[in-house]
Amino acid sequence: MDDKDGRREGRQRAKADFRFDDARLCFAFAGTLADRGTDTPFERLARPQDLGRWSVESGCTTVAPSCAETDLDRARRLREAIQRTGRALADETAPAPEDIALINSAAAEPASVPELSADAATVRRHGNGVAGVLSMVARDLIELCGSEHRTRVRICGNPACGTPFVDTSRAGARRWCSMKTCGALAKKRTYRARSQSGA
Known part of the structure; x- marks a missing residue:
């Protein structure tokens, strides 16, 4: 059984586990490619079955849809369009027309x-297979762009991460996509640096 963060009960979260904590649906989808800021990004949508698993764990559907390699390719292309559009929102620049066209099509x-x-x-969710799931993801980004939160899109302060997130903090000073992952990692690094300098 999975918890709400896509982690199997009784074990630590693995690199391949999906991340949903503190994330909008569209940016949780962007996060299926981890370590974007490194030379070796980690692909969580490595196989068609992974896309089916994400579809269920995200709450987009109750039963994993049948996924083929073509579905996986379409999902990855949508993911990267969302990633680039999220970065454009964070940078307050115009997104690429081809990315907007792809998002609108989905x-x-x-x-x-x-x-x-x-x-x-x-509540159960069903019907329309992978196309229905990707539609929900794309619609979430469109809803974000039409809301007051579009000016609150940030890029995670962890250089290795690079995932967009929506800063809903009162002060508007959130730096990490999630305090459970990148934020916790930054705290550990700061603590180690202080301990070493103190020693």
């Missing part, structure tokens, strides 16, 4: 449909 597909159980206790 959003035009029918989204995964929510269905309430008879006792109104649970």
Whole structure:
């Protein structure tokens, strides 16, 4: 069983595990390519099955859709368009027209449909396969761009990360995509540096 952060119960989170903590859906999707600022980025969508797993763990659908290599390629292209558009928002520059066209094309597909159980206790999402999942991701970015939060998009302060995030802090001074990952890593480095200088 997974927790809400996509981590198997009873074990530490692995590099291949998806990250959803503190992230909008569209930027959690951008984060499926980790370590962007390094010479060796880590691909979390390495196989079509990984895309199916992300679809379920993100809450976009209840049952993993069937995924082919062509679906994986389409998902990665959308992911990179979202990444570049997120960076453009953070830099307050115009995004590339081809990225906007790709995002709009994905959003035009029918989204995964929510269905309430008879006792109104649970919600299932189903239908439209990978295209429906990618539509939800693209629509989330479009919704962000149409909101007041578009001016709050930042790029993670961890040079190895590079994932966009929305700074919803009151002071607008958040630096990390997540305090559970990059923020915690920065704190550890600061602590070690102080300990070494003190020694």
